[in-house]
Amino acid sequence: MSTNSSERPARKRWQWIAVAATVLLIVATAVFVVVLTGDRRDQGVAPPGTPIAGSSTVSPPASTTVSASTTSTMSSPIEGYQMLYPFASVADAKQWQASYRQGGHQPWHLDAGMTALSFTQAYLGYTTIDRITSTTVAGSQAWIGVGYALPDGGTSTAATVHLVKTGTDEDSPWEAVGTRDKVLTLTQPAYGSTVTSPVAVGGRITGVDESLDVQVLAGKRIGGTSMIPAGGTNVAWQANVSFTAAEGTTLTIAVATGGHVADVELFAITGVRTGSQPQ
Secondary structure (H helix, E strand, C coil): CCCCCCHHHHHHHHHHHHHHHHHHHHHHHHHHHHHCCCCCHHCCCCCCCCCCCCCCCCCCCCCCCCCCHCCCCCCCCCCCCCCCCCCCCCHHHHHHHHHHHHCCCCCHHHCHHHHHHHHHHHHHCCCCCCEEEEEEEEEEEEEEEEEECCCCCCCEEEEEEEEEECCCCCCCCCCEEEEEEECEEECCCCCCECCCCEEEEEEEEEEEEEEEEEEEEEECCEEEEEEEEHEEEEEHEEEEEECCCCCCEEEEEEEEEEECCCCCCEEEEEEEEEEECCC
């Protein structure tokens, strides 16, 4: 049966409208998928194992639990981080591991929470920080909140310590490598950078009538300065700290403030290495 010639243009127009609608639907679907999935780094969340420039922290993945089997192919989870406590090197960690397998001691090395508290109290000297306030473990990494009791019976988090396993074995010990900084930050010097004495230290803070204490540690306190006035909303703070250490030494730089309800109420750290002193 023949088709009326006046109907042909109308049919063609509807065909073009159908094609255009299909194309628009495909494009809209693609845009929705990109927005929905996105790049983790675009969302401000670094993939696990990626040190963040200018910080000693690594953001956790969306999931807080990862099967141990997912890390079995990793050659060295600690690679790229500054080993701050309790081991000075992977070799030291493996030596403890071998001893532990033979019936050795100090099983707390296998507990991320206990390691974070030991780092805070025994190494940094913040003895009033005496409890774990949060725990996030993702494979070979852990983020442990440590804090103190408030007068009303509640608790407050002073810092979130970042730890990384020194190997891929189930009994590989944990190592403190930095902190996740928010209210009090320590961004200068950059994490993993090389420094000489005196070192310029700085970051930002939100608080009222704060008095900052900065210390440089290499097994013990080897430099520091205190009573640095600070306060306001996201206000910059800065200090110069002298220290004495051999070239190539790993240093922990820590800043703390307190005095309102506890001796130490907030702290942040970063890890660096010493370079050769200028002549």
